[in-house]
Amino acid sequence: INKLKQHVQQVVNDARQNKPSIKTRPVDSAADPETAEIMNGLIRNIEQSSNAEVAYDTAAEHAISGGFGYFRIAIAYAHDDTFDKELQIKRVANQFSVYGDPDSTEADSADWNRAFVTELLPKRIFRKRYKGAAEVDWDELGYNDLQAPWRDGEDILVAEWWRREEVTRPILLLSNGTIVSADDYERDRGIFEAAGLAVEAERETRSFKVTQRIVTGAEILETSEWAGRYIPVVPVYGHEVNFKGRRYFRSLI
Numbered sequence: 001i002n003k004l005k006q007h008v009q010q011v012v013n014d015a016r017q018n019k020p021s022i023k024t025r026p027v028d029s030a031a032d033p034e035t036a037e038i039m040n041g042l043i044r045n046i047e048q049s050s051n052a053e054v055a056y057d058t059a060a061e062h063a064i065s066g067g068f069g070y071f072r073i074a075i076a077y078a079h080d081d082t083f084d085k086e087l088q089i090k091r092v093a094n095q096f097s098v099y100g101d102p103d104s105t106e107a108d109s110a111d112w113n114r115a116f117v118t119e120l121l122p123k124r125i126f127r128k129r130y131k132g133a134a135e136v137d138w139d140e141l142g143y144n145d146l147q148a149p150w151r152d153g154e155d156i157l158v159a160e161w162w163r164r165e166e167v168t169r170p171i172l173l174l175s176n177g178t179i180v181s182a183d184d185y186e187r188d189r190g191i192f193e194a195a196g197l198a199v200e201a202e203r204e205t206r207s208f209k210v211t212q213r214i215v216t217g218a219e220i221l222e223t224s225e226w227a228g229r230y231i232p233v234v235p236v237y238g239h240e241v242n243f244k245g246r247r248y249f250r251s252l253i
Helices: 005-017 033-049 052-066 123-129 182-187 189-194
Strands: 068-077 085-091 114-122 155-174 179-181 199-215 220-226 233-237 239-243 246-250
Touching (some): 005 052, 033 052, 033 085, 052 085, 052 233, 155 182, 179 182, 182 189
Antiparallel strands (some): 068 085, 114 155, 155 179, 155 199, 239 246
8 A cells, every 4th residue: 555645645746836936136236126027928928828837846856765866958949930939848757768967966956067957759759750770770780789678679869969069159248238248249240340330348257168068879860058047957856965075965754
């Protein structure tokens, strides 16, 4: 008799009644409360349009019952008849499909430099999505040493390989106090000069570049750069215990 589920559901229901949300607040003399309110409105629209409550609830339930859960940030077309893109907050239905950076120490895992998110695809979907890609037939292609789960029956395991690398880039201080990257300034130099803006200072700053690669056991299928500086997979952890230098995440059970 499962006597643990009722205790898990009690905490899960409390979390659903006290839902988390993202809120922007102005924190210095240069911040504009009206701008912060506009950003809050945009964030609320993102949460509502992407059904973020389901993502939050799923991650919380996984953390309560299993010690860890995840949700993720994605970019997709707003509609099927437009070129406009929008941010989405999506749930991770299987928390065991995410493999985070084992060297991470931050509570929110903002220091992840690598991560994998795996997905098992039936062959028909794999062929339709990645036309011409090898289906990792090891007998023919020489992948005899690879074992499951890279290929299991009629399913093929596809992984998102996320990697974050440190880079340096020049930034410019304009005469009106605006800070832009040197690349953006060169691209829109005519606009800045027409507005009477001049460069007053320049320096190198440290930043990060995040790259996503879609891979199988045989090859890299796609490579794309992520617009942000963090890997867009957000963990929700249970109680954390550090024992002999290793992190353990405890569930309610």
